[in-house]
Amino acid sequence: MLLPEVGATASVLLGFPPPITLSAAGSSKLNEVLISNPFDRPRAVFMLEVSGVDVFVHCINFLVDEEQVSVISLDEPLRDYTEEEINDFASWLGGSYVPDATKPLHGILAIPLENGDDVNLHMSKKVHREFASKLFALSHNIRKAMQMHEDLSQALHRPAELIVGSFDGIKALQEQQDADGFDKLGMRLLLATLPKIFDSLQTAYEGQIVGVFVFNGASQPVSKPLINVMFTSRPSPRWLAETKTPTNTTLAAQVLVRRTLAWITGVVLLIATLLGVYFLLNMPLTRDTLLYSNVKLD
Incomplete structure (x- = not known):
């Protein structure tokens, strides 16, 4: 699927019509991957850009109605974290954390991979610590998104939900000279973390959510993100008002x-x-x- 078709698919999954610029070939692809029933839509999409991977993609554009969709950003940085949070993150991924008795927040975080290997993050090293902090921030923002979903689900008119964000931890590793090939291990760790994140979202949304992961190897300007959400607003309804103010x-x-x-x-x-x-x-x-x-x- 081309990137415009991915954006059109996300719009349809949220419950909105695809853009009129979608080609006939793109429409046929949408018919292949989407359920034909227009009333059976999850109305929740999780889109994550992973920068620093050797796959080049162009920008994804799609339209959403700002009055009928809730856009939840995952790009909020994590200012601080504790060893308890590190231990919880390790347990969530089936790993472990061994603290350093001499200095807090400088222990070793071990995360198992599917092939039986472990990725060890030495929190005393700046490269490992910065990469781990980005993983902590992503996990923390995902939990906030699930909490917001729980609040929105109690509303009388539940809006569609778009969880969108980016992860630049791999790109940051590639730009550091003392990474020593750790970017490949970081990528393996990220690929082990993403299924855990999506499983948590599936549980919170009771299966009514679709995940889209976009790998981007090109550097994007700050003003031009890879995933571009464009809002469209409807004319706001007006209540009938008296033409003359009563005395x-x-x-x-x-x-x-x-x-x-x-x-x-x-x-x-x-x-x-x-x-x-x-x-x-x-x-x-x-x-x-x-x-x-x-x-x-x-």
Whole structure:
């Protein structure tokens, strides 16, 4: 699939129509990967750009309605973290963390891979520590996104949800001279982390979410992100308003009329209730010949 087709797919998954610029070939590809029922859409998409990988892609553009979609960013940096959070992150990935008794936050973080190997992050090394902090930030922002989803799910009109962000940890490793080939191990660690992240999202969203991972080997300007979300706004509905501001005299007259009608209605209902009770209590106890006798019509 081409990148415009990926953006169109994301728009459809969120519950919006694809852009009119989509070609006929692109539409046929969408029909192959999407369920034909337009009412069966997850309305939640997780899009993550991974920069620094040797795959070049152009920018993904797609339109969303700013009043009907909630865009959750994963790019908020993590200012600080504790050894307890490092230990929780290691346990979440099935690894372990051995703290340094001489200096806090300088232990060894060991994460197992699928082939049985372990990736050891020595938090005393600046390269390893900065890469680990980016993983911590991604995990932390994912948890915030799941918490926001829980809050949005309680709303009367639940909006579509787009979780979007980027991970530049691999790119940062490549730009450092003392990385010593650690970028390849970092990539393996990231590929082991992404399935865990998506499994957590699948559980939180009860399967109603689709993940899109875009690997980008080219450096993008800061002002031009790879995933470009363009908002479209509808004309806001307006309530009918009075063309002339009512004066205090007019408001007083309206209140008087409403109170008068309310009192009159109440008095009429009270009189009707009393009369009904009176006639009910004074009904004769004899049988009604019309109700209790057989009526014969000649």
